[in-house]
Amino acid sequence: MGAVGSYFGDIKDAVTSIFEGMAVTASHFMRKPYTVQYPDRMPIRVQDTLPFRYRGILEVDLEICTGCLACERACPIDCIAIAVEKDKQTKQMIISQFDIDIAKCMYCGLCSEPCPTGSIHHTTEFEGADFSLESLIRRFIKEPIAAYKPKKGPETDPSIIPILNRGMTYVDEWAQPGGAKPAAEEEPA
Amino acid sequence: MSEFSTEEMTLNMGPQHPSTHGVLRFIIRADGEVMREAIPDVGYLHRSIEKIAEKVGYHGFMPYTDRVDYVCAMFTNQGWGMACEKLGNIEVPKRGEYCRVIAAEFNRLASHLLSVGSMAMDIGANTPFTHAIREREMINDLLEELCGARLTFNYMRIGGVAWDLPPGYREKALAYLDHLEPILDEYDSLISYNKIYVKRLANIGIISAQEAIDYNLVGPNLRGSGVKWDIRKDIPYSVYNEFEFDVPVGKGEWGTVGDSMDRYMVRMREMRESCKILRQALTKIPDGAVLAKVPRNFKPPAGECQIRIESGRGDMGWYAVSDGSGYPWRVHVRTGSFAAMGIINKLSRGLMIADLVTLIASLDVIAPEIDR
Amino acid sequence: MQQWADSLIAAGTFGHNPPRDLIYVLFIFVFSAVVFLGVAFPFAGIVSWVERRVWARIQSRVGPNRVGPNGFLQWLADGVKNVCKEDLVPAQADARLFKLAPYLVVLAFVVPWTVMPFSSDLILADLNVGILFMTAVTALTVVGVLMAGWSSNDKWSLIGGVRSAAQIVSYEIPAGLSIFPVVLMTGTLSMQGIIRGQGWAPNQWFAFANPFTFLAVNILFISSLAEGNRTPFDLPEADSELVAGFATEYSGMRYLFFFMAEWGNLFIIGAIITTLYLGGWQFPHVTDDRIVMNVLQVITFNVKVLFLVFVSMWIRATLPRVRIDQLMSLCWKYFIPISFVDMVGTAVWVAIWPDGNPMAGYVMLALFCALLILFVRRIVYYFRRAKMEMYLSPVV
Numbered sequence: 001m002g003a004v005g006s007y008f009g010d011i012k013d014a015v016t017s018i019f020e021g022m023a024v025t026a027s028h029f030m031r032k033p034y035t036v037q038y039p040d041r042m043p044i045r046v047q048d049t050l051p052f053r054y055r056g057i058l059e060v061d062l063e064i065c066t067g068c069l070a071c072e073r074a075c076p077i078d079c080i081a082i083a084v085e086k087d088k089q090t091k092q093m094i095i096s097q098f099d100i101d102i103a104k105c106m107y108c109g110l111c112s113e114p115c116p117t118g119s120i121h122h123t124t125e126f127e128g129a130d131f132s133l134e135s136l137i138r139r140f141i142k143e144p145i146a147a148y149k150p151k152k153g154p155e156t157d158p159s160i161i162p163i164l165n166r167g168m169t170y171v172d173e174w175a176q177p178g179g180a181k182p183a184a185e186e187e188p189a
Numbered sequence: 190m191s192e193f194s195t196e197e198m199t200l201n202m203g204p205q206h207p208s209t210h211g212v213l214r215f216i217i218r219a220d221g222e223v224m225r226e227a228i229p230d231v232g233y234l235h236r237s238i239e240k241i242a243e244k245v246g247y248h249g250f251m252p253y254t255d256r257v258d259y260v261c262a263m264f265t266n267q268g269w270g271m272a273c274e275k276l277g278n279i280e281v282p283k284r285g286e287y288c289r290v291i292a293a294e295f296n297r298l299a300s301h302l303l304s305v306g307s308m309a310m311d312i313g314a315n316t317p318f319t320h321a322i323r324e325r326e327m328i329n330d331l332l333e334e335l336c337g338a339r340l341t342f343n344y345m346r347i348g349g350v351a352w353d354l355p356p357g358y359r360e361k362a363l364a365y366l367d368h369l370e371p372i373l374d375e376y377d378s379l380i381s382y383n384k385i386y387v388k389r390l391a392n393i394g395i396i397s398a399q400e401a402i403d404y405n406l407v408g409p410n411l412r413g414s415g416v417k418w419d420i421r422k423d424i425p426y427s428v429y430n431e432f433e434f435d436v437p438v439g440k441g442e443w444g445t446v447g448d449s450m451d452r453y454m455v456r457m458r459e460m461r462e463s464c465k466i467l468r469q470a471l472t473k474i475p476d477g478a479v480l481a482k483v484p485r486n487f488k489p490p491a492g493e494c495q496i497r498i499e500s501g502r503g504d505m506g507w508y509a510v511s512d513g514s515g516y517p518w519r520v521h522v523r524t525g526s527f528a529a530m531g532i533i534n535k536l537s538r539g540l541m542i543a544d545l546v547t548l549i550a551s552l553d554v555i556a557p558e559i560d561r
Numbered sequence: 562m563q564q565w566a567d568s569l570i571a572a573g574t575f576g577h578n579p580p581r582d583l584i585y586v587l588f589i590f591v592f593s594a595v596v597f598l599g600v601a602f603p604f605a606g607i608v609s610w611v612e613r614r615v616w617a618r619i620q621s622r623v624g625p626n627r628v629g630p631n632g633f634l635q636w637l638a639d640g641v642k643n644v645c646k647e648d649l650v651p652a653q654a655d656a657r658l659f660k661l662a663p664y665l666v667v668l669a670f671v672v673p674w675t676v677m678p679f680s681s682d683l684i685l686a687d688l689n690v691g692i693l694f695m696t697a698v699t700a701l702t703v704v705g706v707l708m709a710g711w712s713s714n715d716k717w718s719l720i721g722g723v724r725s726a727a728q729i730v731s732y733e734i735p736a737g738l739s740i741f742p743v744v745l746m747t748g749t750l751s752m753q754g755i756i757r758g759q760g761w762a763p764n765q766w767f768a769f770a771n772p773f774t775f776l777a778v779n780i781l782f783i784s785s786l787a788e789g790n791r792t793p794f795d796l797p798e799a800d801s802e803l804v805a806g807f808a809t810e811y812s813g814m815r816y817l818f819f820f821m822a823e824w825g826n827l828f829i830i831g832a833i834i835t836t837l838y839l840g841g842w843q844f845p846h847v848t849d850d851r852i853v854m855n856v857l858q859v860i861t862f863n864v865k866v867l868f869l870v871f872v873s874m875w876i877r878a879t880l881p882r883v884r885i886d887q888l889m890s891l892c893w894k895y896f897i898p899i900s901f902v903d904m905v906g907t908a909v910w911v912a913i914w915p916d917g918n919p920m921a922g923y924v925m926l927a928l929f930c931a932l933l934i935l936f937v938r939r940i941v942y943y944f945r946r947a948k949m950e951m952y953l954s955p956v957v
Contacts, residue, residue: 018383018384020378020382021379021380021879023943024379024943025379026875026940027940027941031952032950032952033617033618033957034323034326035621035622050333051333053334053336053355073485076246076248076250106341109351174352175349175353176480177478177482178481178482200717222886312881312882313795313880313882314879314881316620316878319620320620320621323621368948386881388883388887542720543796543885
């Protein structure tokens, strides 16, 4: 009886489990697909739907770069090349080269973490495909500029204020070591 | 009636193959459909990550750990963070530990979803794979909000985590968990109890408990054979001793203890346990800092340390030797997939070629983890 | 067909005393071309697009929807792309067999269309061994597949080819045995004869005539899926093991021939089951106009066949693969005994009620409707539990 019982038991199991499986897939016919039809059938650009912390292609706001070289030191792959020197006459730091090789960059965020003003930051751009390898070296300096000197009090130059605000917002997203600032956490539950 | 004279075939399940879970090569000696032996050939994904650590320093190595096992990137991050903290005697703030647990358990969910999905795909059902990937995409969205990346997170730092939970995160995460649990049940009815699937998985690749221990298997592979060993419970690290959760163990309900079906069911049940841990962590998370103060040029005193964490694939061991300078002297990772390679040859004798695919999928082998 | 040709000759359309044989040959070529090139091949192409869209909806994604309106021209684009590909014959492969194999497989797919009963008048050749001819010709795939596997000079293809041959040959038996109940009930093997033995109402179909034929439809459907190398029996072309099984070394249009044959076979499977068990083209006699009746019958036939094609695609998306030895044991240990039981049971039934038993038809139909309602309730249960909104449009 065991063999016959297991024979018919097998048939019954097969039929019921396949029945259930087919019911599940049939219920999917009535649901909306999860696909996001990038890039053309989207109501807004994908880049605008990404969160603020998204680690896309790097960008430098040279107006607020202090030339501290913290990002160059932090990069594990050495994809950032900066040339900074002190101008003898004006006693200012002049940045003459700021290259980021985004082909080498692994989008880890270790460079934007130590930046004091948030000038080097990740954007939400991710479409970087191009036809030549040289075009993937982003050279941000066209002619040597003076590095930014952060003021003791609030910034007064109106052209720099929005850039600095954006940079500092970016910097505030990062966790402050040792609880230097309270965590920006939502409360109450 | 004289015996048929048969020849043995040597087949090559080459490094490029739709279902070897990465770049993995098997040399199969088969007598028709039945295999005599399947010899794994590893090394196609070796990238000298352990050597690179000696060049980039302690802080700079964190993104590289993502690439050791990219489906379990949070765990590798955590392992390296913990190794450095032990070397440098740094304590992670409580909230930082909770953030680590939340990120790690989400990553465990994502890793297991990928594992059961691709297992179903290897057996032939394409639909459960896409459903699992869909759920995994939602987890990736959550983690993208948390740390900005979807696969190679680089979320943790030495001394804590790099970003705090963004505002509104708890509600989104809890809503996602509410959404996920019925989907797991639906997944079960679609494929787990399907008779064809059960017949393909039950009694295939039976690993007894003693064999599993002898061959150094870890994680769901070990627990599927009935051995209740989970680092989170047995050698608790981080804040896991503050959570209540169960450790599922294979019971052989569908075949024998230690067959592929057991390992699969252990993964399905572990996903539900992860949901439990996540709910507790998200509600009990304390306030405070998430990152301890660690100097930029981190120079831990000379010495060595060994860390074990429970990653998606099992007990992941991190061993680091410091010589007092800013660069580690030696780093070594011990991964569960590498150990699993050892048992494939023994298990494959007498299996059919179609079963080899099942076996590799049930051992949840991820090729970059084998070769680093 | 032949009667129409004779009537045209008698009416003098071809002049006085035309050479009969030549006229017949002309008719054969023209109408075969119409059916093969106009119906069979486009169907095989279009069903590839439909299959991808149906799969995609089940898998929560969108299938091809860019090439042409809703992606409808995707199959044409695939065809053109494959024709433009390089003609690769592996160096040590047996070139003549390698090139011949796809044609044999396509032959096995195309020839059964000659006996396909689209309506009461539209059938290329109403052989009085129609169903036997269909079953016999579809078995030609074995030769083609074995040739492909062997001549590729590739061990993986060989495994795939041998598996496929074993599978098709084994599953011929339950398929053939499941045809017998119908033959017993009608006493004829001709396609039109079998259809005329049924009525247009579901309770008059042979599927619901008695419990044995109810089982036999299912056995026939599953065995035909196995013969057509469809999941859950697609181990020969298991894409997670053997890349493409017996067709691994093929590229371009030759590769596409194999898959066109597989997709086209879906229609033939559907046609066999519709003819034998689901009433074929039977439609209630609403008008005396012959042309309108024929059109309605063609539509009925196609709707039934396409529904079965849809069910095959749905099954393919849902179920995992059966391993080769489990497949064999399924055939020999489960399907063949059940088909024998069906055959003997129907024989006993026909002996007791030679003219059929209408009551049984109603009972079986009620049973089937009960099962269907149960199924729909499960679907609604899963849908409600997922808590997603309903989205019924096939266009995304």
